[in-house]
Amino acid sequence: xxxxxxxxxxxxxxxxxxxxxxxxxxxxxxxxxxxxxxxxxxxxx
Numbered sequence: 001x002x003x004x005x006x007x008x009x010x011x012x013x014x015x016x017x018x019x020x021x022x023x024x025x026x027x028x029x030x031x032x033x034x035x036x037x038x039x040x041x042x043x044x045x
Contacts, residue, residue: 014038018042
């Protein structure tokens with residue numbers, strides 16, 4: 001995970017995730033988003 005490139009060539013790569021939807025179903029949601037080439041940004045209470 002740490003060695004995945006962060007370069008998306010200027011394309012949008014942010015996934016906004018509500019705090020209440022940050023669940024763990026065997027793997028963290030953030031990790032799944034990262035594997036898809038994006039980065040997650042947590043919002044909300």
